[in-house]
Amino acid sequence: MELEQPDPVRAGRRHRVLITGAGGQLGRALRQEFAADDLVALSHKEWDVANPPSNSLLQGSFDLVLHAAAWTDVDGAEADPQGAAAVNITGTANVASLGAPLVAFSTDYVFDGRKREPYVESDGVNPLSAYGRTKLHGEAVAGPDAWIVRSSWLFGPTGDNFVRTMLRLGAERDEVAVVDDQRGSPTYVGHLAHAVRELIDADRPRGVWHLAADGDCTWADLAEAVFSEAGVNCRVRRVSTDELGRPAPRPAYAVLRSERAGAPRLPHWREGLRACMAALGTKEAK
Numbered sequence: 232m233e234l235e236q237p238d239p240v241r242a243g244r245r246h247r248v249l250i251t252g253a254g255g256q257l258g259r260a261l262r263q264e265f266a267a268d269d270l271v272a273l274s275h276k277e278w279d280v281a282n283p284p285s286n287s288l289l290q291g292s293f294d295l296v297l298h299a300a301a302w303t304d305v306d307g308a309e310a311d312p313q314g315a316a317a318v319n320i321t322g323t324a325n326v327a328s329l330g331a332p333l334v335a336f337s338t339d340y341v342f343d344g345r346k347r348e349p350y351v352e353s354d355g356v357n358p359l360s361a362y363g364r365t366k367l368h369g370e371a372v373a374g375p376d377a378w379i380v381r382s383s384w385l386f387g388p389t390g391d392n393f394v395r396t397m398l399r400l401g402a403e404r405d406e407v408a409v410v411d412d413q414r415g416s417p418t419y420v421g422h423l424a425h426a427v428r429e430l431i432d433a434d435r436p437r438g439v440w441h442l443a444a445d446g447d448c449t450w451a452d453l454a455e456a457v458f459s460e461a462g463v464n465c466r467v468r469r470v471s472t473d474e475l476g477r478p479a480p481r482p483a484y485a486v487l488r489s490e491r492a493g494a495p496r497l498p499h500w501r502e503g504l505r506a507c508m509a510a511l512g513t514k515e516a517k
């Protein structure tokens with residue numbers, strides 16, 4: 232009698248896991264979280280996902296693909312929407328063509344921000360920016376069998392993110408002007424990576440999942456929290472989005488919550504900030 236082979240993803244035993252965009256802030260956190268697996272972690276240089284998968288490292292099959300590569304320059308996408316589409320749409324299609332169980336990351340910027348209570352998975356989408364539109368198309372090409380994980384306002388101890396920018400500016404200046412009319416849930420990449428593993432290990436159904444930090448705040452609130460946690464003496468001047476005049480429109484309200492049964496819960500953003508500061512301290516101590 233032939234024994235049925237257990238599905239390694241469902242059984243929580245993954246033999247071979249691919250991470251794209253492994254040099255990015257989320258990619259690095261995923262590498263740490265999935266370190267016990269047989270990881271193939273490819274940076275932009277190792278696989279430009281805008282190109283079909285011909286890399287020799289992509290030979291053989293994968294039990295899980297964590298697709299963290301993306302064009303994330305929101306303002307840059309307004310100037311070069313085709314460049315953003317090549318990565319966020321064609322790139323995602325190329326990753327999906329591997330045919331493996333796929334986690335594709337998406338964003339709160341698929342919403343227009345007109346709601347005043349948290350966005351759930353069944354809410355209608357209406358991206359305001361070229362970046363948001365490419366990410367929404369990316370969700371579609373990831374396919375119905377992918378886990379589409381939408382998160383928001385990511386930060387971590389590496390890469391270009393708001394927390395690191397504030398730490399740099401706070402050390403140089405007495406005052407920074409920060410937007411106070413956009414509200415979201417700043418999410419620590421380590422907490423997101425952990426929640427993704429929970430989602431997969433618990434064998435939750437495919438489809439869209441909102442995984443973002445608990446709580447919400449404005450960018451100005453976050454800047455003040457960064458200075459307070461770091462003990463930096465820098466004032467935050469609260470300004471409007473219009474005053475700052477960035478090229479890409481952004482949703483005024485982008486708080487994400489899950490309405491789905493069994494959705495992993497992430498810690499509060501302030502806890503994420505403390506975890507990030509601790510990781511930064513460790514990094515600097517090295």
Ligand SMILES: NC(=O)c1ccc[n+]([C@@H]2O[C@H](COP(=O)([O-])OP(=O)(O)OC[C@H]3O[C@@H](n4cnc5c(N)ncnc54)[C@H](OP(=O)(O)O)[C@@H]3O)[C@@H](O)[C@H]2O)c1
Pocket residue numbers: 251252253254255256257258274275276278279280281298299300301302303318322336337338339366381382383384385386390391
């Ligand atoms: N950052 C946020 O606030 C935020 C919020 C919600 C959702 N997300 C989503 O979360 C995911 C991870 O974002 P992140 O914050 O970790 O971004 P990130 O730090 O900018 O990382 C993205 C990575 O993708 C790489 N990449 C860019 N173009 C590529 C290409 N053509 N082929 C292969 N790799 C490429 C980048 O490499 P180079 O730097 O060398 O180009 C970078 O290492 C993305 O899907 C993003 O849309 C982000």
